[in-house]
Amino acid sequence: MEINAAALKEKRRMLWILGALVLLSIVFYMTIDVNLSNSKFLAFSMKLRTPKMVAMVVAAFAIGAASIVFQSVINNTIVTPCLLGMNSLYTLIHTVIYFFFGAASIFVVNAKASFLLDLVMMVVTATIIYGVLFKKTNYNILYILLIGTVLSSLFGSMQEAMIRVMDPNDYDNLLLTLVAGFDNINGEIIVLCIVLLLLVAFFLRKDIALLDVITLGKHQAINLGVDYDKCIRRMLIGVTIYIAIATAMVGPVSFLGLILSNLSRQLLKSYRHTYLILGASMIGMLSLVAGQILVEHVFTYAIPVSIFITLGGGIYFLFLLLSAKKG
Amino acid sequence: MTIERLKKKYDGKSVVKDISFEIPKGKIISLIGPNGAGKSTVMGMISRLIAKDGGNIKFEDKDLAKWKSKELAKRLAILTQHNNVQMKLTVRELVAFGRFPYSGSHLTAEDLEMIDKAIEYMELKEYENRFIDELSGGQRQRAYIAMVIAQDTEYVLLDEPTNNLDIYHSTNMMKMVRRLCDELGKTVVLVLHELNYAAFHSDYICAFKDGKIAKFGTVEEVITKEVLSEIYNVEFEIMKIAGKPLTIYY
Known part of the structure; x- marks a missing residue:
């Protein structure tokens, strides 16, 4: 039974409309300017477009879900994992592996092994760093933001320092994997990523319901019988894996998470995380696919889609900060 | 205890x-x-x-x-001083969280009845579909108490x-606390200045x-x-x- 059936129905309808729009944009992206009469041309365009399309869908889901969950865990809607340096941490770890193992090692040559090692190290370090950070500052958002920004540039400079003393051949190799973007997708790990995303979602499905309660604040959550610390830890691990996957596949996209989570919250005005996550991911898919269509067919690859995102996201972030002041 | x-x-x-x-x-x-x-x-x-x-x-x-x-x-409920919600949450949705220990997020007919009772008890019927962050301090406090009532704990x-x-509002709050004890038989512990x-x-x-x-x-x-x-x-x-x-x- 539901406490507010009418409002819920409306929210479900919004999600269906979003879903339909996503499907439409995907179909449009796959078929625009394709020569359907010649099967060889068709096969070629599909081969080019399918990995890109899948990567966009996966990245949108990973970033949207991770941002919503992360925001609810620290109870603030203008912070994203990215803002606190999770992306830079991933880049740093990736560099460290190249630095110590060298370009000939299995962890570099084999994309899957490389990704899995990245992932394990990322989960371990990020849960320790961010877990301690949240606990020590007692979830005080100002400190978290401050320390997070410092961490972000610290990881960045550490990575830069390493690059400078690196073997030039290793560096060359590293750069190829670091500049992943929507036009240069790390295709070898797509299947692995999808499996991982689904596994994590399956294991955390119960915690998502607890997240609704956790947004009432730590004390209320404990009062209502939630094992707070354990749940937060599990959620953080999930977020880390999602961010690692997104970064490995399409590279760092700074403001995407912020845009997606806030648009989803504004659109759905709901506290239900299943809805918010679905909303954020679908808005992500829609904007990424639409953006990519623009990039490929209007700007003919002159401007990559991440530039649009960073530009729009930066402005949107300022807008959020300024409008939050008033309220 | x-x-x-x-x-x-x-x-x-x-x-x-x-x-x-x-x-x-x-x-x-x-x-x-x-x-x-x-x-x-x-x-x-x-x-x-x-x-x-x-x-x-x-x-x-x-x-x-x-x-x-x-x-x-299910036995003991606590309400602390600082409660701020970042979510868009209506009074009724907040009160419904009081049933979380019993039914999780799948409410039963009995839960709905408890929620309605708690809302009526705190005289919040006319605000039940308003968002928490749009209420005055007194109304918000009452909404939280209603949640505690819906939680239906002895303590x-x-x-x-x-x-x-x-x-x-504080006088009403204290009268309310007295009623919780006298009418609903609850044990109430308060920190008061x-x-x-x-x-x-x-x-x-x-x-x-x-x-x-x-x-x-x-x-x-x-x-x-x-x-x-x-x-x-x-x-x-x-x-x-x-x-x-x-x-x-x-």
């Missing part, structure tokens, strides 16, 4: 020193005392929000730490429920000073010139109004 030799230290400084007392069932117990006397910390420990550094808390003949958090949530712990409320509310509406008072219990007893035993002057270091006059001792200080 029995509390034995409870201790808490913050950064090596003892804030709660060896406190023992018993919470009588079906009564209203107010914890009073100057700032930093340890009353809120004690409240935090008996509600499992703050970890204790020593001592025992027995709840229904079982160690509080051994209770499953979810089971405890209700309220940390400074009258804080930030004006005279009208206003001595006269404590004196007028509670059954027992536990007065703290410097991390220790200065005096625990019935209202008549604790609200006396000698006890209060000793605790607060201020001159007190006691007057009897409507059969209750009320305090005057200046």
